[in-house]
Amino acid sequence: MSRHLRIVLVHPPRESDASLRAAALQAGLAEAGYQLVASLPADIHLPERIAQLQPDMIIADAESDARDVLEHIVVATRDERRPIVMFTEDDKTSSMEAALEAGVSAYIVAGLQPERIKPVLNVALARFRKEQKLLHELADTKHKLAERKVIDRAKGVLMARHGISEDQAYQRLRTMAMNKNLKLAEVAQRLLDVEDLLG
Incomplete structure (x- = not known):
């Protein structure tokens, strides 16, 4: 089931799609058998693009400006919640707490090894489903x-x-x-x- 997830990768607007981190993430997703439907910059157009694509999960690739990327993702998923996984180099406790408070299902610091992607996404999806069940209850x-x-x-x-x-x-x-x-x-x-x- 999880391998059929439609995933959108969101990266800082200053970063090109061809950045090393984005390329590593895309390779890891492809290797794990996930379907990457788009790689999008975190900008004012993000909510509209996510609404059009209707992904099952959002992966945020934020090297250092995790908060900026997160703000755009939160706005984009405000009306329809989705699991969000954030890969970042930002290890500040305040950033991590803000991300979890905003609805991030998994916050991964310096963990961009391709073999880790599948278990991280599975845990994030399970956590998101559990949270949604609790919210409904x-x-x-x-x-x-x-x-x-x-x-x-x-x-x-x-x-x-x-x-x-x-x-x-x-x-x-x-x-x-x-x-x-x-x-x-x-x-x-x-x-x-x-x-x-x-x-």
């Missing part, structure tokens, strides 16, 4: 908590208006939801909307 949990609050508020309205117990209020909401073929939270939200309108 977190979003799902937040959504469920928000729904629970809406349902609890709606139960409170019914209890206050009709002088009924919490269980009875919940049963009324359930019955309304089943009759209207809606989710419990949707019925609860509608009830709250009506309550707000009526004051």
